[in-house]
Amino acid sequence: MxxxxxxxxxxxxxxxxxxxxxxxxxxxxxxxxxxxxxTHGSQVLSNEVRDWLTQMQDAGIRLTxxxxxxxxxxxPFAEKIGLRHISLSCKPSPFGFWRGVRRLGLPKAQxxxxxxxxxxxxxxANIYGITCFQVMPMDPATDKPFLRVRRRWERKIYExxxxxxx
Ligand SMILES: [Mg+2]
Numbered sequence: 001m002x003x004x005x006x007x008x009x010x011x012x013x014x015x016x017x018x019x020x021x022x023x024x025x026x027x028x029x030x031x032x033x034x035x036x037x038x039t040h041g042s043q044v045l046s047n048e049v050r051d052w053l054t055q056m057q058d059a060g061i062r063l064t065x066x067x068x069x070x071x072x073x074x075x076p077f078a079e080k081i082g083l084r085h086i087s088l089s090c091k092p093s094p095f096g097f098w099r100g101v102r103r104l105g106l107p108k109a110q111x112x113x114x115x116x117x118x119x120x121x122x123x124x125a126n127i128y129g130i131t132c133f134q135v136m137p138m139d140p141a142t143d144k145p146f147l148r149v150r151r152r153w154e155r156k157i158y159e160x161x162x163x164x165x166x
Contacts, residue, residue: 003126004118004157006134013037013114013135014052018059024112024131028062028104030097032115033077034069036135040142043077053081066091066100066113068120091115092124101130117147118154 007024010016013036021027034040037049056063065085067074078085084103089096101111112131115121116138125132137143140151 003123005161006122006125007112007131008133010133010135012048012138013133014048015135016052016114016133018055018061020133021061021112025110026112026131027060027110028064028101028106028112029056030064030066030100030104030111030113030125030130031083032113032117032121033065033067033074035116035137035139035142036114036121037065037081038077039139040137040144041073042142043080045077045080050081053083062104062106064100064103066096068096091120092127094124094128097124097128097130117150118157119150 008020031037038044038046053063063083065074065078065083066089067085067087068089068091069087071087074085074087086096086099091097097113101108104111108130112133113121113125114133114135116135118134122132122134143151
């Protein structure tokens with residue numbers, strides 16, 4: 001079950017602070033798109049997320065996008081935020097994260113994944129063996145129907161954890 005647990009939880013990606021990264025020695029981030037940087041399938045970039053990305057980059061944090069979505073969905077958003085991207089990354093397979101870490105040019109121990117899904121982002125980061133931050137889905141109502149089923153399983157994991165006082 002440890003594979004399903006992130007290093008830390010945050011409500012929104014913008015709640016992740018430089019202090020959170022510094023104390024874990026993180027210098028690079030692998031960013032999920034759908035329901036992490038924006039709502040599912042959306043190209044809208046909020047001011048909060050834009051400012052957060054700028055703040056990270058100004059502090060020298062290296063960023064890249066690692067998404068399971070199609071190229072046509074990921075590429076325009078990545079371009080909008082001025083980042084390189086990996087689409088169809090097949091999380092939880094470690095391949096996309098491996099490519100992302102190589103691209104950031106940092107040791108694996110200095111990279112962290114950020115995402116909203118236990119069975120892709122968190123599981124993948126744990127399989128690959130990197131720090132990971134789990135955020136709550138920005139707008140769960142935008143999830144695709146098959147995802148709602150997985151969300152139910154995710155909730156079971158949350159409840160389990162709460163029961164154990166974690
Ligand atoms: Mg996502």
